[in-house]
Amino acid sequence: MPLNNAMMLLKGLRFHHLGFCFFWAVIFVVLSGLQSTSNPSDHWRLYLLVEQTVTTLAVGLVVYLYWRKKTVLPRWLSLVAGFTLSGGALLYFMAFAFGFDDVVTAGISGVMLGCANALFFLLWQTFFVTEGQQRSIIYIPISAVLSIVLYIVTQLLPFLALLFVVVVVLPFLAMLTLHTSLGEIELYPIRVLDKIDLKRVVADLWKPIFCVCAIGFVWKLVSRLSGSVESSEGFTAMAVLVGFGAASLLVALIELFSKKGFEILRMYQILFPIITGIFLLPTFFGSYYSPLLTGMLMFGFETVNLLLLVACAVYSAQKRYSPIVMYGICIFPVLFFMVAGDALGSVLTPILAFDFAHVINALFVCVYLLSVVLVLVSRGRKPAPVIAGTEYLALDDDTLISDSIEAAAYVPAGITDQQAQVGQDEEAELSTVQYFLQKGLSRREIEVAELLTKGHSVAAIARKLYISENTTRGHTKSIYRRLGVHSRQELIDMREQGIF
The missing domain is CATH 1.10.10.10 (Winged helix-like DNA-binding domain superfamily/Winged helix DNA-binding domain)
Incomplete structure (x- = not known):
């Protein structure tokens, strides 16, 4: 995007359009605090499993219910999402900060936060799709960057202030901004996906989705294994945070200042040798570098994941498909493979924790998996992509015209x-x-x-x-x-x- 156009879009931003950052900040707090990274309790593991599983199932259920509908989720569900997020955060603190360390409190907290995740994901995606492609491609990464800033601010607060902010202030702002944003949308006439349309969508997007699924699976698996290494305590969470922040900033800069955006497959090809090099550090220099590997995987995953979210929003608007259905097609597989990677890591951790050599073997298997994915998505003839990202025509100071835009991730599967x-x-x-x-x-x-x-x-x-x-x-x-x-x-x- 030309610099003057990017600056115009930034000046036109409204506070509530970036409200996704408040929700993300709450999720960062409840995922990163109150538990030891190397010796988490059984209830903490239960909470994580329930939260991730409920998020995945809730997204899948809503997508199934709306598959044949020409409507989207009602606006009032934003209020439900906000109160559910607040209640889930409160139960989280009760379970892991106030001594109510029981299976019921942890489980209910996971269920509530999982449902809140699904509602916020789907409702914000509806807004991003209808807001217009020029603005949607910058709202998502900028919101991610701001969420990191908010998380850092919360970590500077005393505990009681942190509790009030996470349970009351941030959920209220997340609910208010989402409700306000949804009040502005004017949805296009939705086309219901038939079998032919579904085949076309799969042909267009399966490769970038496959890449994101693979990195998400490996990231969750390695994160679980790295958390079992004593020397990584206290560093893994920080590495993940830095990786997320760097990825968000990178995608924001790409979408703001690149003329054609950036293809997910091209990004994956660039990230693969870098990630492979980081995989070698624990092999040659010991477990001390495990958190660095986790952070790098988070960086790689979040980079391609944010690009996929942008692509999903633009593709939905271009083809006039339901934003809920398209989100399910693009993101549900990613959520599923992340849960699978975390579950596999939980199973392997007791087996591998006592011998770092076994962890190294598992890391090499992960490298092999990522290389197989690279080969699969690179197969076949690769003609020039129809549109690699979003092209803009630089016009006058108050005009932006989007010119024949396809999904940012789209790469033809073949002729x-x-x-x-x-x-x-x-x-x-x-x-x-x-x-x-x-x-x-x-x-x-x-x-x-x-x-x-x-x-x-x-x-x-x-x-x-x-x-x-x-x-x-x-x-x-x-x-x-x-x-x-x-x-x-x-x-x-x-x-x-x-x-x-």
């Missing part, structure tokens, strides 16, 4: 009918802009017209473009006059009929 269709879609997006230019529309009118054809109302367009509703109505009347139509529906019909 197939689906790929040919995607190429046609790209040409259609380009021809739309050309058609509007031929009809004499101004640059701002083109941006308004593109949103009108996607079913957005005047109020929604005004919010997205940060212009007044009167100005939007003026542009709309001019568009109708130049194109010879009298309503938004006629404009949508023209697009569906292939006129532009």
